[in-house]
Amino acid sequence: MNRMTEFKACHAGEVQEAIAPAASEPRADRSIAFRESDQPQEAGKRLLSLFVPDIRCAACTLRIEQALLPREDVNTCRTNLAERLVTVEYLGSEPTAIVQAIESLGFTAVPDRGAQVREAHRAERRQMLMRLGVAGIGMMQVMMFALATYLGGEEGIAPAYRALMNWASLAITTPIALFSAMPFHLGAIRDLRQGALGMDVPVSLAISAAFTLSLANTLMGSGDVYYDSVAMFTFLLLLGRFIEMRSRHGYEDSRLLADTLLPVAARLLDGTLVDVREVTPGTEIKVHAGENVAVDGFVVTGQSVVDESAFTGESVPVPKRSGMRVLAGSRNLDGELVVSCTVPFDEFVINRISAMYREASTYKPRFASLADRAARYFVAGILSLAVGSGIYWYLAGGPWFVVALTVLVVSCPCALSLATPVAYSVALSSLRRFGVVVADGRFLERLVATSRIVFDKTGTLTRGALRIESIELLSPDITDIEARRLAASLERDSSHPIARAFECEGAPVADELKVVPGEGVEGVVGGRFYRLGQPEFVLGRPYQAPQTTGMWVLLGSSELPLAWFRLDDEVRDEAGTVVSLLKADRRLSLLTGDGSAEAERVAARVGIEDLSKGLTPIEKLEMVRGYQAAGDVVLMVGDGINDAGAMSQADASLAVSPVDIMVQQAADATLLRADLKAIPVLLEFAARVRRTICQNVFWAIGYNLSVIPLAVTGVLSPWMAALGMSASSMLVVINANRLGWLHGPGALAGDLQWK
Amino acid sequence: MEIVFVLVPVSLVIVAGALYAFVWSVRNNQYEDLEKEGQRILFDEDPNERRTES
Numbered sequence: 020m021n022r023m024t025e026f027k028a029c030h031a032g033e034v035q036e037a038i039a040p041a042a043s044e045p046r047a048d049r050s051i052a053f054r055e056s057d058q059p060q061e062a063g064k065r066l067l068s069l070f071v072p073d074i075r076c077a078a079c080t081l082r083i084e085q086a087l088l089p090r091e092d093v094n095t096c097r098t099n100l101a102e103r104l105v106t107v108e109y110l111g112s113e114p115t116a117i118v119q120a121i122e123s124l125g126f127t128a129v130p131d132r133g134a135q136v137r138e139a140h141r142a143e144r145r146q147m148l149m150r151l152g153v154a155g156i157g158m159m160q161v162m163m164f165a166l167a168t169y170l171g172g173e174e175g176i177a178p179a180y181r182a183l184m185n186w187a188s189l190a191i192t193t194p195i196a197l198f199s200a201m202p203f204h205l206g207a208i209r210d211l212r213q214g215a216l217g218m219d220v221p222v223s224l225a226i227s228a229a230f231t232l233s234l235a236n237t238l239m240g241s242g243d244v245y246y247d248s249v250a251m252f253t254f255l256l257l258l259g260r261f262i263e264m265r266s267r268h269g270y271e272d273s274r275l276l277a278d279t280l281l282p283v284a285a286r287l288l289d290g291t292l293v294d295v296r297e298v299t300p301g302t303e304i305k306v307h308a309g310e311n312v313a314v315d316g317f318v319v320t321g322q323s324v325v326d327e328s329a330f331t332g333e334s335v336p337v338p339k340r341s342g343m344r345v346l347a348g349s350r351n352l353d354g355e356l357v358v359s360c361t362v363p364f365d366e367f368v369i370n371r372i373s374a375m376y377r378e379a380s381t382y383k384p385r386f387a388s389l390a391d392r393a394a395r396y397f398v399a400g401i402l403s404l405a406v407g408s409g410i411y412w413y414l415a416g417g418p419w420f421v422v423a424l425t426v427l428v429v430s431c432p433c434a435l436s437l438a439t440p441v442a443y444s445v446a447l448s449s450l451r452r453f454g455v456v457v458a459d460g461r462f463l464e465r466l467v468a469t470s471r472i473v474f475d476k477t478g479t480l481t482r483g484a485l486r487i488e489s490i491e492l493l494s495p496d497i498t499d500i501e502a503r504r505l506a507a508s509l510e511r512d513s514s515h516p517i518a519r520a521f522e523c524e525g526a527p528v529a530d531e532l533k534v535v536p537g538e539g540v541e542g543v544v545g546g547r548f549y550r551l552g553q554p555e556f557v558l559g560r561p562y563q564a565p566q567t568t569g570m571w572v573l574l575g576s577s578e579l580p581l582a583w584f585r586l587d588d589e590v591r592d593e594a595g596t597v598v599s600l601l602k603a604d605r606r607l608s609l610l611t612g613d614g615s616a617e618a619e620r621v622a623a624r625v626g627i628e629d630l631s632k633g634l635t636p637i638e639k640l641e642m643v644r645g646y647q648a649a650g651d652v653v654l655m656v657g658d659g660i661n662d663a664g665a666m667s668q669a670d671a672s673l674a675v676s677p678v679d680i681m682v683q684q685a686a687d688a689t690l691l692r693a694d695l696k697a698i699p700v701l702l703e704f705a706a707r708v709r710r711t712i713c714q715n716v717f718w719a720i721g722y723n724l725s726v727i728p729l730a731v732t733g734v735l736s737p738w739m740a741a742l743g744m745s746a747s748s749m750l751v752v753i754n755a756n757r758l759g760w761l762h763g764p765g766a767l768a769g770d771l772q773w774k
Numbered sequence: 775m776e777i778v779f780v781l782v783p784v785s786l787v788i789v790a791g792a793l794y795a796f797v798w799s800v801r802n803n804q805y806e807d808l809e810k811e812g813q814r815i816l817f818d819e820d821p822n823e824r825r826t827e828s
Contacts, residue, residue, distance in 0.1 A: 149800050183779060187783075
């Protein structure tokens with residue numbers, strides 16, 4: 020996006036801020052607030068989506084699930100650790116009981132609505148920054164004091180100086196241990212109260228034990244102090260959590276797209292503002308330049324350029340004229356538009372995308388849930404190991420406290436529990452920016468294993484948009500271009516996909532235009548009456564088309580045939596390149612319902628050998644099942660309209676659907692930019708996500724296994740443990756953040772530009 | 775060497791000052807939007823503009 024549009028984007032934001040207060044409703048009471056994030060489902064079931072800001076570890080999510088699932092009014096309950104979301108499907112009408120159940124566990128629950136979530140983010144970020152700052156600034160100073168005592172330990176130091184350094188360190192470390200490390204202490208207390216062992220227990224125990232012992236030794240004026248280790252451990256752990264928080268917020272923000280882009284209010288033609296949720300289909304609204312469109316609909320009057328990059332990732336703005344579809348949340352860059360709303364609020368494309376996102380985000384990769392469960396036993400294990408080695412060293416007369424502390428710190432499985440969820444959050448938000456909406460979280464996992472890709476023809480390998488292939492004149496007093504212009508004027512008011520094929524420069528003005536659904540269009544041009552459409556409609560009698568294949572449309576005047584138009588679908592420019600790229604390591608098939616020679620032409624053109632044509636949707640499904648029986652993992656790429664069955668049968672499915680048509684529900688993922696080049700990019704990205712998760716898990720397990728023996732045998736000192744443990748979690752988080760970028764295979768690199 | 779009995783408390787005061795400054799800046803939203811403020815100068819000033827928090 021260039022600078023100018025970016026500035027306009029900012030302006031659009033300000034305009035929205037300015038109109039927001041006018042439409043904001045008064046703060047409703049608590050139960051109404053929750054009802055907002057509460058959607059009715061079939062048969063009396065309701066779905067409640069809650070944001071629980073103090074979910075810290077897998078143990079918390081498990082506890083909420085354990086508390087809610089036995090309840091009679093709760094049907095299903097899913098929690099998301101990375102996003103701190105709880106989604107409950109329940110029976111009955113009162114969401115407050117469920118909220119209270121969660122709150123009785125010591126958590127806070129707020130409705131999952133954009134503004135509140137963002138407010139919670141801001142507060143969390145601010146709090147975290149303060150804790151981090153106190154720990155960071157304090158750590159630097161404590162290190163200076165510690166240096167003096169370390170040097171003193173070598174060279175000899177007078178007790179008075181030593182005491183001074185210890186007291187000064189104590190003064191600085193106290194806020195670190197109490198304020199900065201508070202999230203760990205609170206987390207640990209909540210875990211213990213629930214009788215569970217979460218990740219925070221060993222961390223909090225290590226910090227408190229080291230601090231308390233140092234405090235006691237300072238008061239008594241003898242023995243070692245560990246203030247520097249406490250400060251560094253706290254700082255580095257917080258830093259890891261801070262980075263993790265940032266990537267989690269980034270993901271949540273990409274999910275909150277609808278709330279961010281969708282204006283709060285729509286401007287009616289008379290200038291009054293109404294709540295956008297209350298705009299009914301058929302209402303006409305005005306959209307000024309620089310504003311975001313408030314409804315899904317079509318342009319009634321006006322001409323403008325609209326930025327749809329939020330949907331498609333395509334930064335080039337799209338020109339819009341009257342009759343064209345616009346989407347709520349896209350940005351009107353140029354002129355004023357009058358838009359007629361076509362669907363109710365819930366069915367806006369942007370809201371459907373957002374709903375699909377919510378659905379995908381509650382998915383937990385198989386490996387992640389395994390790691391969560393393992394981590395619980397792991398914590399119990401390290402606690403007993405720490406106590407055990409402490410006792411051993413005590414009996415052996417060695418530095419028992421130091422060893423126990425080191426074991427506790429070094430073996431915390433934080434990295435393991437972060438390994439998968441962070442990678443998934445980052446990957447899904449990258450995909451979102453790339454214009455891929457993932458509806459099923461398993462999509463990425465399955466994509467990696469794909470060995471056969473099945474394509475649909477119409478709308479997938481071809482554009483799905485018709486154009487005039489040839490014209491056959493039937494009367495000597497008309498030329499090609501005249502016929503085209505006549506057809507264009509007749510189709511001017513039609514919104515049928517066929518009408519787009521006829522668009523043409525220099526079309527004369529037509530009067531008395533009438534669209535006859537399923538038949539054609541008629542109108543008067545230059546005083547003469549014309550009809551365009553089926554021969555029975557145009558001539559009032561059957562009339563044989565020149566060929567049986569292809570789609571033929573007749574232009575006629577007063578029962579006299581004038582010209583045949585042969586309409587055809589165009590193969591996408593990039594289809595050939597993409598197919599040859601994919602062919603390298605996967606089998607490709609083309610399944611189409613089209614029985615004509617056209618299917619062979621397309622197959623030959625793009626280079627797919629395995630073609631099955633003239634299939635019914637059921638036969639397509641059978642074909643896919645056949646491939647699977649032969650041992651293939653199938654990715655189905657289609658437009659999702661007549662291949663929904665095959666899509667759900669396939670292991671993974673991808674809908675190629677231009678955003679102004681519709682978002683498909685049948686597919687696991689939807690490509691909002693109708694560009695096949697995204698397919699090889701996606702396949703490569705999925706492989707990268709898997710690779711990153713493997714690296715993370717391998718690192719986390721390898722690290723814990725290799726350092727625990729060193730800690731138990733007393734080789735490591737507490738500061739090494741603190742450094743190793745926090746560096747390990749940070750490494751995992753940073754590695755996951757590399758997934759914030761998508762790039763195509765070399766051959767496509769230059770072609771792909773995205774926001 | 776006795777000077778450290780003065781210097782160490784002084785350093786503590788300075789650290790306290792640094793912490794105070796940091797906490798103040800976080801509380802006053804200095805880190806909320808690092809992009810927008812830099813671009814603010816590029817926009818026309820609206821005399822009626824309401825100063826907003828954040």
